[in-house]
Amino acid sequence: MTIKVVLHEKMSVEIKDCVFGKGVFAVRSFEPDELIWNLGGEPVNEPTRTTIYIGNGEHVDDPYGIYFNHSFQPNCKIQGRSVFALKDIEKNTHLTFNYLENEPTISTPFQVNGGRWVQ
Numbered sequence: 001m002t003i004k005v006v007l008h009e010k011m012s013v014e015i016k017d018c019v020f021g022k023g024v025f026a027v028r029s030f031e032p033d034e035l036i037w038n039l040g041g042e043p044v045n046e047p048t049r050t051t052i053y054i055g056n057g058e059h060v061d062d063p064y065g066i067y068f069n070h071s072f073q074p075n076c077k078i079q080g081r082s083v084f085a086l087k088d089i090e091k092n093t094h095l096t097f098n099y100l101e102n103e104p105t106i107s108t109p110f111q112v113n114g115g116r117w118v119q
Helices: none
Strands: 013-018 021-026 035-038 052-055 058-060 076-079 082-085 094-097
Touching (some): 052 076
Parallel strands (some): 076 094
Antiparallel strands (some): 013 021, 035 082
């Protein structure tokens, strides 16, 4: 009988207060293309305000990802379930991704400062 042991490393992100209410922040520094964390959650077929698209028509509600804010100049990208650094990220940096580059459908469009819409 084979027993699979999964070791859990300390999470590399944390939730903190920010100008948007809550956000995801780096617990340590990251280099470009470095894996920051893998999105968890059971896949669903329909997007919601808090889900993240992971491909193949699937979206997940990750416990950290629900606080992952949008930016038109993001410092992260999502590929499948993996969140990668786009550039050097210092410890305590607010992590963001561009919803329009990842999400095929924005379930809850919103307007950002300056009047630009994310839809």
